[in-house]
Amino acid sequence: MKLAQRVGRISPSPTLRITAEAKAMAARGVDVIDFASGEPDLDTPLPVKDAGIAAIRSGFTKYTAAGGTDELKQAVLDKLKRDQGLSYDKSQVLISSGAKHSLYNLAQAFIEAGDEVIIPAPYWVSYPDQVLLNDGTPVIVQTEEATGFHLTGALLERHVTPRSKAVIVNSPGNPTGAAYDRKTLEGIAEVALRHGLLIISDEIYEKLLYDGLMHVSIASLGPEVQARTVVVNGVSKAYSMTGWRIGYAAGPKDLIAAMTTVQSQSTSNPTSISQKAAVAALNGGDAFIKELVTEFDRRRRYMVEGLNKIPGIRCAMPKGAFYAFPHVGQLLGRRAPDGPLASATALAGYLLKEARTALVPGEAFGAPEYLRFSYATGMQNIAAGLDRIDAAVRRLS
Numbered sequence: 001m002k003l004a005q006r007v008g009r010i011s012p013s014p015t016l017r018i019t020a021e022a023k024a025m026a027a028r029g030v031d032v033i034d035f036a037s038g039e040p041d042l043d044t045p046l047p048v049k050d051a052g053i054a055a056i057r058s059g060f061t062k063y064t065a066a067g068g069t070d071e072l073k074q075a076v077l078d079k080l081k082r083d084q085g086l087s088y089d090k091s092q093v094l095i096s097s098g099a100k101h102s103l104y105n106l107a108q109a110f111i112e113a114g115d116e117v118i119i120p121a122p123y124w125v126s127y128p129d130q131v132l133l134n135d136g137t138p139v140i141v142q143t144e145e146a147t148g149f150h151l152t153g154a155l156l157e158r159h160v161t162p163r164s165k166a167v168i169v170n171s172p173g174n175p176t177g178a179a180y181d182r183k184t185l186e187g188i189a190e191v192a193l194r195h196g197l198l199i200i201s202d203e204i205y206e207k208l209l210y211d212g213l214m215h216v217s218i219a220s221l222g223p224e225v226q227a228r229t230v231v232v233n234g235v236s237k238a239y240s241m242t243g244w245r246i247g248y249a250a251g252p253k254d255l256i257a258a259m260t261t262v263q264s265q266s267t268s269n270p271t272s273i274s275q276k277a278a279v280a281a282l283n284g285g286d287a288f289i290k291e292l293v294t295e296f297d298r299r300r301r302y303m304v305e306g307l308n309k310i311p312g313i314r315c316a317m318p319k320g321a322f323y324a325f326p327h328v329g330q331l332l333g334r335r336a337p338d339g340p341l342a343s344a345t346a347l348a349g350y351l352l353k354e355a356r357t358a359l360v361p362g363e364a365f366g367a368p369e370y371l372r373f374s375y376a377t378g379m380q381n382i383a384a385g386l387d388r389i390d391a392a393v394r395r396l397s
Contacts, residue, residue, distance in 0.1 A: 010129040014364040018348075022358035033385040035373045036358040038174065039242040040322065042295070044277075045288040048239060051280035055273045064272050066264035067256075068095025068248070072275045075282040076248050083206075084217040086226065088250050094259050095278075097270045099204045099234035099247030102259075104130050105266075106200065106230055106249060109258035111136040111165065117200075118159050118167040120151035121366030122325065124174045124202070128366075139164070140366055145316060145327065149178040153187025160191065166198040169218055172205040175365045175372040176325045177318020179209060185218045189225045198255075199229040204247075205321040207238035207289050210297050213319055219250075227252060237321075238289055239281040244274040296322050299375040299382055306386040307373070310393055322376045325362075329369035334396040341396070344368055354395070355388035 018036040025032045055061070067073075073090045080086040096102040103126070111117060113135040119127050121140050128138035141159050143149045156167060169188060171180040180188075192199050199218055206215040219229040234247030249259065269275075300318060307315040307326045312334075315326035334341055336354070341347045344361035348371060351357050362370030375382060 006133050006135075009132040013125055015125060015360050018352075018358050018360055021352075025356075025358075030356060032352070032356045032358055033381050033388070034358045034377065035375075035385060036360050037374055037376060038323075040237065040240040040292060040296075040376045041378060042240045042292055044240050044244070045281070045285055047284060048241065048277045048281045052244070052273050052277035055276035060272050060276055062272060064269040064275060066269050067260040068093070068270060069272075069275050069279075072246075072248075072279050072282075075279045076250065079282045080231070080250060083215075084220045084231075086217065086219055086231070086250070091253050092250055092256050094249045094256050094263065095270050095275065096247045096249065096263060097245045097267055098236060099202065099232050100126060101245075101263075101267070101270075102232045102234070102247045102249040103127075103200070103202065104133075105259040105262045106232070106255075107131060107134045107136070108262045109255060110198065114163055115165040116161060116163040118156060118164060118197075120149075120155075120168070120170075122149060122173075122176050122362070122370065123168070123366050124170060125364045127168055127170075136165075137163070142366070148319075149173065149176040150180060150184050151188060152184060153191045156188055156191045160195050160197070164195060164197055166200055167192055168200045168202065170202040171215075171218075172209060172318075172320025174205065174321055175323050175360070175362075175367075175370075177321045177323050179213055179319040180216065180218075182216045182221075185216060186221060189218055189221050193224055193228060197228070199225070201229055201231050203231060203233045204237050206233065208293060208296060208322060209320040210293070210300065211319070230255065235278045235281045238292070239285050240288075240292065241274075241277065241281060244271070244277055246270055246274050246278040296375065299377075299379060300324070302379065303373060303375045303382050303386070306382070306390075310386070310390045312393060322374060324373040324375060325367075325370050326373065327369055328362075328371050331393065331396065332369065336396060344371055347371065351389055351392055355385075355392035357385045357388055 022034040073093045107130045111134040115136040117131045131138045219226045230251030236242045312330040348361040360372040
């Protein structure tokens with residue numbers, strides 16, 4: 001069977017593949033510790049679950065408007081005004097089946113053949129593939145650990161061409177945990193405005209910041225910047241609602257309308273029940289978020305300190321999200337029972353087999369000398385997993 005050429009441009013999501021492999025091993029009775037999953041392990045808050053249950057019991061189980069309910073759009077508007085000082089109307093908001101779905105709708109509605117989208121690396125695995133699926137060209141810009149893995153205005157300027165159409169900003173970021181300050185965002189915004197770029201601001205981890213840091217949305221830098229920005233967010237990470245599949249986008253009215261049209265011909269509306277639950281989350285979930293951040297902060301410090309004690313591993317302290325992103329270049333080339341470990345992918349395979357720990361190799365994020373560890377798992381798992389990795393690394397020759 002001849003498949004569409006676009007399918008050959010991309011690969012299955014490595015994070016989902018490795019997570020599925022870890023779950024399959026566990027189902028076979030293998031004691032595997034999953035550091036690959038990008039989802040909080042804490043349960044969805046009870047009031048949010050109650051709202052979903054109430055929706056079922058009241059019969060709120062039919063189609064909604066393709067772009068989401070007015071009630072949830074209003075909750076999003078209130079949230080954006082409350083947290084970032086951003087004002088939109090409902091015609092500028094789209095509710096989708098997760099933030100990833102919002103981003104894909106955006107790519108479908110905005111990117112076409114010949115367009116370039118500037119993506120800082122390390123990047124979330126789906127950014128380049130979504131561009132490729134829509135006939136665009138991802139332009140990867142390497143950032144440095146020494147400068148906090150930040151895209152800057154000067155770095156962006158060097159990669160703008162006449163074909164550049166958009167730039168992606170992810171803060172706090174997956175996989176690095178990097179968080180942008182206002183000054184750095186101002187530099188990016190100045191270049192984007194001067195060249196007429198759309199700014200795609202992925203803010204899904206905005207609530208997960210540590211050490212007193214406050215999130216700054218690039219759209220909040222002024223009316224001109226807001227008019228050239230699409231803010232993408234959702235309830236998955238901050239409210240531990242990954243399976244509920246609700247994300248949203250806010251941006252220019254004509255672009256949001258086009259994204260809504262795309263969605264109407266693909267998935268139609270997001271799940272009605274989940275939309276009711278998301279309203280409850282956005283309108284009343286702050287206490288849960290404080291609990292989540294406190295717990296993740298405790299795990300963050302323990303994991304980073306533990307990683308830095310393992311010979312050959314160096315790990316900076318992430319500022320946000322729930323990932324550690326250690327440099328493992330000193331381990332590459334070392335010899336395992338099956339031969340030399342030539343790449344981070346090979347190292348991750350060795351640790352899965354020998355240490356029974358599932359990790360995502362840095363190649364998936366455009367960072368071939370790194371591994372991504374998720375600390376969205378219990379302290380007991382983190383402690384046991386670090387011990388296993390330490391022992392496995394010390395067996396390398």
